[in-house]
Amino acid sequence: MLPEEISSCRRCDRLVEYCATFNDSSAQKHPEYHYWANPVPGFGDLRANLLIIGLAPGAQGANRTGRPFTGDAAGEVLYRALYNHGFSNQPAVRDRTDGLVLRNVFITNAVKCVPPKNRPTGPEKTNCLDWLKSELGLLKNVRVVLAMGKDSFESYVNLLNREGKIKRKSDLRFVHGSVIRLEGERRILVSTYHFSRYNLNTRVLTEEMVDMLFEDINQILSEG
Numbered sequence: 001m002l003p004e005e006i007s008s009c010r011r012c013d014r015l016v017e018y019c020a021t022f023n024d025s026s027a028q029k030h031p032e033y034h035y036w037a038n039p040v041p042g043f044g045d046l047r048a049n050l051l052i053i054g055l056a057p058g059a060q061g062a063n064r065t066g067r068p069f070t071g072d073a074a075g076e077v078l079y080r081a082l083y084n085h086g087f088s089n090q091p092a093v094r095d096r097t098d099g100l101v102l103r104n105v106f107i108t109n110a111v112k113c114v115p116p117k118n119r120p121t122g123p124e125k126t127n128c129l130d131w132l133k134s135e136l137g138l139l140k141n142v143r144v145v146l147a148m149g150k151d152s153f154e155s156y157v158n159l160l161n162r163e164g165k166i167k168r169k170s171d172l173r174f175v176h177g178s179v180i181r182l183e184g185e186r187r188i189l190v191s192t193y194h195f196s197r198y199n200l201n202t203r204v205l206t207e208e209m210v211d212m213l214f215e216d217i218n219q220i221l222s223e224g
Contacts, residue, residue, distance in 0.1 A: 002041065002135065006112055009112065012123075022059070022064075030071075033064055035064050036063060036064060042135050048102075048142060049104050049143045050221065051105075051146070052108070053147050054109045056114060057113065058071070065095045067100075068107045069107060070100075073196070085217075087102060087214075089103070110125060125155055133162075144187070144190055147174075147192070157189075160182070176191060179220070
């Protein structure tokens, strides 16, 4: 099964070593939890029309809980928005036992392991493209890909380039709220600033902007 294959991946020595540091309580902000501390596979509805791609697991979020965007500030905003716009059965999440059910959305990260300082290297991003491609291979109904942040946008564009769906990566630019329709490609690419605490605190992104984003996505999906 793909989730198990992803969770057992050991391709990137630096990321494997960094993940292992979270088995030590000195690196844990929530020692009451048994930290996942492994690659985090995607999660959601395999029949989904919407795919959300983040950058990488948060050190004290998905790296702890084993589920994308679960346990950190970005996830609080994301799952609240998903609930408000009909993609989730609950507005708040805690861990993998909280009863969360996603509808018509699948969530993953461009890089499956938590990276030091939240900055994966170029080779690490490239190594993980195979996993993103494999996840997309299971998601036959995706019509909108939401790239959360410039790095995840670039990873998806790199995948499009690898598959021969675009000629020049430089033709596609990351702009918050942009909607990119490619000739011969059924999946529409939408981009957004990352839902990070920093972006929200500095008002680069607001929850009103997040709501507008998902209204636009629902409009696209309703067009058939």
